[in-house]
Amino acid sequence: MTRLERSTRLDPAADRLQRGVHAVLRPRRVRDLLHGVWLGHPLHPALVQVPVGAWTCTAILDLLPGQRRAATTLLAVGTASALPAALSGANDWASLAREQRRVGLVHAMANSVGMAFFAGSLAARLTGRYNLGRTLSFLGLAAAGGGAYLGGHLAYKQAAAVNHGVPELRRMEDGWHPLADLDALPERTLLARRVDEVAVLVYRDGDDVTVMLDRCAHQTGPLSEGELAEVGGRACVVCPWHGSAFRLDNGQVVRGPAANDQQLLESRVAGGILQTRLP
Incomplete structure (x- = not known):
C-alpha cells in the first residue's frame, strides 16, 4: 500500500481523469449534491x-x-445502485490530494472490474445460464472486496473525506480560555487566534461573536486566510485552498468539497474579555 501511495506512474492517468471528472461535473450544485453538502455527511x-x-x-x-x-x-438491485455510488465516489476522488488519488484510482479500477463481473452475471442469469452467473458473481464479490479494502485504506490510513478539523479539539485543555478584548475586535473581519497551540477563527458581527476551528474540515486549509462571502443571505467564510464555504453563525457547510460542518467552540464575554472553551 505504501508503494501504491508513492507510485508516480499513476499520476498521468489520474490527472487526466481528474480533469475529465471536473469537466463533466462542472455545475457546483451537482458537485455539492454528490459530495453530500445537503446531508452534512459524505454521500459516497x-x-x-x-x-x-x-x-x-x-x-x-x-x-x-x-x-x-x-x-x-x-x-x-446491487448493480443498478452501484452507478450513483460510483458517480459520487468519482466526484469525491477528484478533490483529493495526489497520493490519495493514486490509491483511489486503483480502488475505482477494482470496483469497475467487480461491476463488470456483476453485470455479466446478471446477463447470464437472465438468459438461463445460472451456474455461469453464480461464478461471475463470486468473482465480482472478490474484486469488490479488494476495492472495499482500498476504500478503507483511503479513509482510515489516508483520512480521505473525513473531518480534518476535529482532531484539533483533542489538543485543547478543558475550561475557559481568554482570546481577546472584545472592544478591540474589528467587526466583519476574519481573525486568527490560538488556544493551546490550536488555531481558531474569530469573527465578530456586532454583539455576535463566532469562534470556530481555523483548519478546514476538508483538507485543513487555513480559513482565517480565506474570504468573506454571502451565501443564501448568510455571512460565510470560504476556504482559500479548495473553496468550501461555511456559515459563520453556526458552522454549517453550504458549499463543497467539504461535506462536514465546521466545528464551533463555545464563547462568552467576561469582564470585557472574549473567552472560549470546548463544546
Missing part, C-alpha cells in the same frame, strides 16, 4: 452500503437451494 460512504449489501446477500443466496429468483433480484 452511505451510497455504497446498498450495492455491497445486495451483492453480499446475492452470494449467500447463491449457496442456498431454491433462491435463484431472490438472488437475481438482489444482484440487479
Whole structure:
C-alpha cells in the first residue's frame, strides 16, 4: 500500500481523469449534491452500503437451494445502485490530494472490474445460464472486496473525506480560555487566534461573536486566510485552498468539497474579555 501511495506512474492517468471528472461535473450544485453538502455527511460512504449489501446477500443466496429468483433480484438491485455510488465516489476522488488519488484510482479500477463481473452475471442469469452467473458473481464479490479494502485504506490510513478539523479539539485543555478584548475586535473581519497551540477563527458581527476551528474540515486549509462571502443571505467564510464555504453563525457547510460542518467552540464575554472553551 505504501508503494501504491508513492507510485508516480499513476499520476498521468489520474490527472487526466481528474480533469475529465471536473469537466463533466462542472455545475457546483451537482458537485455539492454528490459530495453530500445537503446531508452534512459524505454521500459516497452511505451510497455504497446498498450495492455491497445486495451483492453480499446475492452470494449467500447463491449457496442456498431454491433462491435463484431472490438472488437475481438482489444482484440487479446491487448493480443498478452501484452507478450513483460510483458517480459520487468519482466526484469525491477528484478533490483529493495526489497520493490519495493514486490509491483511489486503483480502488475505482477494482470496483469497475467487480461491476463488470456483476453485470455479466446478471446477463447470464437472465438468459438461463445460472451456474455461469453464480461464478461471475463470486468473482465480482472478490474484486469488490479488494476495492472495499482500498476504500478503507483511503479513509482510515489516508483520512480521505473525513473531518480534518476535529482532531484539533483533542489538543485543547478543558475550561475557559481568554482570546481577546472584545472592544478591540474589528467587526466583519476574519481573525486568527490560538488556544493551546490550536488555531481558531474569530469573527465578530456586532454583539455576535463566532469562534470556530481555523483548519478546514476538508483538507485543513487555513480559513482565517480565506474570504468573506454571502451565501443564501448568510455571512460565510470560504476556504482559500479548495473553496468550501461555511456559515459563520453556526458552522454549517453550504458549499463543497467539504461535506462536514465546521466545528464551533463555545464563547462568552467576561469582564470585557472574549473567552472560549470546548463544546
